[in-house]
Amino acid sequence: MSELLTADRIEEIGSLGLKSPDPAALVAELVGAVDEGRVADPADIGYALLVAVDILENAGDLADALALATRAIAEQPDDNAYARAVRGGLLLRLDRTDEGLAELTALRPLLETDPDATYLVDELAESGHAETAVEWLTGALDTILDRTRTHEHESEDAQDEAAAMIYGLAQQRHDLREELGLPHDEYDNLADRLRAASDHALDALDDGPATLLFWPQAEFDALLVRWPPLVGTYPPTWDEHRAQLERALVDASGMGGADLGVVAGTVDGLAAFAQDAGSDPTDEETLDEYADSLDETVTAWPPGRNDTCWCGSGTKYKKCCLPRSRG
Ligand SMILES: [Zn+2]
Numbered sequence: 001m002s003e004l005l006t007a008d009r010i011e012e013i014g015s016l017g018l019k020s021p022d023p024a025a026l027v028a029e030l031v032g033a034v035d036e037g038r039v040a041d042p043a044d045i046g047y048a049l050l051v052a053v054d055i056l057e058n059a060g061d062l063a064d065a066l067a068l069a070t071r072a073i074a075e076q077p078d079d080n081a082y083a084r085a086v087r088g089g090l091l092l093r094l095d096r097t098d099e100g101l102a103e104l105t106a107l108r109p110l111l112e113t114d115p116d117a118t119y120l121v122d123e124l125a126e127s128g129h130a131e132t133a134v135e136w137l138t139g140a141l142d143t144i145l146d147r148t149r150t151h152e153h154e155s156e157d158a159q160d161e162a163a164a165m166i167y168g169l170a171q172q173r174h175d176l177r178e179e180l181g182l183p184h185d186e187y188d189n190l191a192d193r194l195r196a197a198s199d200h201a202l203d204a205l206d207d208g209p210a211t212l213l214f215w216p217q218a219e220f221d222a223l224l225v226r227w228p229p230l231v232g233t234y235p236p237t238w239d240e241h242r243a244q245l246e247r248a249l250v251d252a253s254g255m256g257g258a259d260l261g262v263v264a265g266t267v268d269g270l271a272a273f274a275q276d277a278g279s280d281p282t283d284e285e286t287l288d289e290y291a292d293s294l295d296e297t298v299t300a301w302p303p304g305r306n307d308t309c310w311c312g313s314g315t316k317y318k319k320c321c322l323p324r325s326r327g
């Protein structure tokens with residue numbers, strides 16, 4: 001009497017399989033359980049077969065892998081996009097190009113709606129169709145960016161999902177184009193900006209106290225006069241500068257950030273700092289390093305609702321920057 005095949009065991013085989021000296025035994029264990037109706041949760045049948053596909057493919061047995069992928073598709077008729085993509089990739093690697101492209105092309109619309117569907121592009125890229133992969137990514141980005149422009153009033157969840165998809169598609173496209181030796185285009189620059197912004201947000205959450213650089217009113221005005229290029233980095237008015245920082249702090253605390261605070265910069269301080277460091281005072285990196293150098297003078301955020309506001313206005317927080325975050 002053989003045992004039931006549990007999801008844990010399938011997962012274990014999946015991680016063992018690629019290193020195992022006897023991959024055939026693992027495949028037999030998986031396929032045997034499917035054949036004999038011993039998969040503990042029938043919803044895992046497709047999963048078991050796809051793990052076997054992976055092991056076979058890794059062992060170079062593409063024909064048997066294809067047969068099992070085809071079976072996995074039939075076993076899960078309602079949710080088989082991933083299995084179909086795997087089958088499409090196998091067909092491509094077996095030089096059955098037309099069939100493989102047809103299988104993947106049928107799934108292509110998923111790139112615009114399903115954040116996980118980037119596996120489609122992996123299948124293309126891993127079978128010598130990187131140019132097609134880039135083309136599909138470009139098309140999906142065009143569509144999603146268009147949609148976010150025309151549906152500005154979508155729910156916050158829908159906006160978050162679109163942002164996450166744009167991020168994933170742009171990164172994957174950027175890296176593929178880099179492998180192809182193509183120069184940066186507009187979407188590659190977007191990918192770089194998004195990656196920098198996300199590293200930045202994560203750093204701010206990881207590195208203990210997250211402090212933001214704040215310019216008191218007089219300093220803010222002097223700053224833009226002294227270094228006009230910073231006009232592009234900061235909002236046009238001091239009120240908007242305060243509001244932007246308050247919103248960033250609210251967001252960071254919503255993402256679990258602790259030890260948040262602001263440090264107040266001065267024009268003379270930045271000038272001296274940049275000169276010592278031999279760096280450009282209008283560079284974002286210089287501004288970040290300058291903010292770090294002020295970490296002895298952090299004003300913790302948020303202040304109590306009835307305490308004076310962090311921005312130095314002298315007004316109670318609840319009547320000053322607290323409501324600004326919602327503006
Ligand atoms: Zn880049």
Ligand SMILES: [Zn+2]
Nearest residue numbers: 309311320321
């Ligand atoms: Zn304030």
